[in-house]
Amino acid sequence: MFARKWNMTSEQNRTLAKRNLVDSLWKEANLEGIAVTYPETGEIFEGRTVAGLTLIETKAINNLKHAWEFTLDTRDADIDLRYVRQLNKLIGQEGVIPGAGEIRQYSVPIGGTAWRPAIPAAESVAATLEQIRAIPEPTERALELFCKTCRGQWFNDGNKRTAQLAANAVLIACGCGILAIPIKAKLQFGELLIAYYETDNPSKLKAFLYEKAIDGANMEPTRGLEPLTC
DSSP states (O other): OOOOSOOOOHHHHHHHHHHTHHHHHHHHHHHTTOOOOHHHHHHHHTTOOOTTOOHHHHHHHHHHHHHHHHHHHTTTSOOSHHHHHHHHHHHHTTTTSTTTTSBOOSOOOBTTBSOOOOOOOHHHHHHHHHHHHTOSSHHHHHHHHHHHHHHHTOBSSOHHHHHHHHHHHHHHHTTOOEEOOOGGGHHHHHHHHHHHHHHOOOHHHHHHIIIIIEEOOOOOOOTTOOOOOO
16 A cells, blocks of 8 residues: 655645646657657747657647646546546547447457457446545555556557546545656656566556656645645
8 A cells, every 4th residue: 555655735735737838748758659859848848849759749749738727727627537537638639549439339459468458348448447446545546557457458549648637537536646657767657567567567657657657745734734635
């Protein structure tokens, strides 16, 4: 069980996430193979275009921005099937992901491994999310949510992006930090993710995420707002 690393109120965590939003978008875009720099990500965030990026790549980053805004505005929501479907729909809108928001209905290969995820059913996804919501420690809950969403491959594409946003919704709601994969650790993350896919043992992946991907701050509570214990 992974205990919280950071102590903030939800509002403090939300403010920190907003201040670091370009950084989160930059890391997530690079994790998806979009070779964009931090300054270029800032340009796209401000609504400008960047030479060298395709239209789909630019849309993908803009979609992440909108999905992050949704996450920050709904941090008190239950992370259920409807919620994760909405995240994936926002990530994949404007043609970035065909059938965005719909549960995957066909078999898919996974790069780097012969393992294939089972075709999911909406009922089983909903049950998995209900089990995750019952985990009392929010950091552990966020890590489990990230892992199960990635390995389940519930959507046609954008599963890692959906997993990161859903995990961040849990962390931010409970003042536990921000999850983003460091660009320098992208190779290690990929290796651990494949190993998790093949073994269904998330312990090493969770330890990596806990140590290297969850950042935050320890803050004194603002007047009238105590740190959450959720």
